[in-house]
Amino acid sequence: MFSFDYETLYTIVRGPLVWVSFIAFLGGIVYKILYLSLKAKKDKIIYTYLNFKCILRSIIHWLCPYGSLSMRRHPWFTFVSFIFHIGIILTPIFFLGHIELWEESWGISWKGFPNFISDILTITTIICGILLLIRRLSLKHVRFLTTSKDYALLLLVIGVFLTGILAHYQVVLDYRYMVVLHMLLGEIMLIVIPFTRLGHMFLFWLTRAHTASEFQGVRHSKDY
C-alpha cells in the first residue's frame, strides 16, 4: 500500500520520477523542435533565408551582457535577469550534492563549485527571482501582460532554489522532507519546461535564428 512515509516518498522521487522527468524534458524538447522545424517547411520564407553568419552574430550579441541596444536601455533589468539565468543554469549542474547523485547512480562525475559558491549563486538567484516578481507586479504594462501561469512558473523556479538551500542548511521543515519537496519541485520544473513559457530556453535559438536572418540578411538592419 502507498504510504506517505519518508522512505516511500524518497524512493519515488529518486527513482521513477527522475526518469519520467528527464524523459519528458528531453523528449519534449526534441519533439517540439522537430515539430516546429517540420512545420516551418510550410512557411516558405523560413528556410530560404536562414543565414548562419547572421544568426551567429545576433546570438552572440544577445548572449553577452549589454550586447544589444535593448539591454543597454534597461540596465537594471538586464543585470538582474542575467544573474537569475546564470544561477538557474549553473547551480544545478555544478552543485556538489547533485554531482554526488550522478556518481551514485551512473558513476559519472565532474568538477563542481565549492559549496560557498553554490550558496551565493542560489541566494542571488532567489533574490533576483523575487526582484523579477516585484517588477512584474509593480510595472503597469508588465502586470497587464502577466497571466497567472507566469506567476506560477516564476514561483516554481524560486521554490526549487528556496527548498534546495533550506534542505542544504537543514532548517525550517524536517531536512528529509525538504529534500523530497526540492526534488519533486525540480522534477515538475523539468517536466513543464518544454510545454510552457519556460520553453524559451530552447525556442530562443529558433526564433532568434529566423529573426536574425530576416533582419540582417533581408532587410540589412541590426536586430540587436
Added chain:
Amino acid sequence: MKEFKREIITDIGIDRVLDFLDEKRIKRAIDRVLSKESAARLKAFVQTCVHCGLCSETCHHYLSHDGDPTYAPAAKVKMTIGDILEKDGNVTKEDIKRYARIAFTECNLCRRCTMFCPFGIDIGYLISLVRRICGILGVAPQFIQDQVYSHMSCYNMLWLKQDEWLDTIQWIEDELRYEIKNARIPIGKKDSDILLLIHGLEAKYMTPLLMNMLKIMLVSGVDFTLPDIDGWDYTNKSIYMHDFETMTMVTKRHYEIATKLRVKRIVITE
C-alpha cells in the same frame, strides 16, 4: 479586458460588413489563417513570449498614449491572437471589431518591437495575421478596402480606367509640346530599356509631378516606355489588408507587361 477603453468609432467598412457575418464564417476565416496559412512561426512566437514587457517602451503608440498598457505591443498580441487562441476561434462580432481596431489602427507593423525583443518575436507578423483574418472577412476600414477593391478591378489604387490613363498621358504630351518640340511619350513601345511604372496619385492628382518626370526622361534621351494597359501603377495597397491574392495579381501584372514589352528593367518612381 476591463482596461481596454476606447472611444467608439464607426466605420462603414467594419460595422456594415459585420452585419452580414455570423460566427460560423468568422470561425472558418480564423481556421484558414491560423491553422492552414501560418504554421511554425505563429506557434513558436506565441509560446516563446515570456511577457517581460521590454517591447512596450519601443512602441510609439504606447509612448504617445502616456504608457497606457493596452497599447503595448505584447498586450496588443495578447488581446488579439492570444484572445483568439484562448477562445479557440469561437469569437463574437464585437471581438472581431476590437481586433480590427487594434490591428488596423493601433499597430503600424513597423517591427521596432522586434528589434528590442530578446527572442526576436515578430509582433508585426502576429498582428498582420489579425489583419489577414479581418481582410478575409472583409472587415477593414473603408478607406483601405476601397483601395484594395480598386486594385482588384483596375490594377491601380484610384479607380482610374484604362481610357482615362491613355487620355492623361495624351494631354500631358500635349502640354509638354509647349516646351519640347514634337514631344512624344512612348507608350507600349516594345524592346525599350526601361519600363516606367508610376504612383497612382501621380496619374490622378499630381500630374505636374508626372509631367516633370517625363520631361526629364524625354530630354535625357533614355529609351523608356509606359504601359499601354492597366498595370501602370506600382502601388500595392492590398498589403494593408494582407490580401496576398490581390498582391500577387498586381505584381504579376507588372512582370507580364515587362515580358510582353521585352524591356530590360522596371523603374518605379518616388
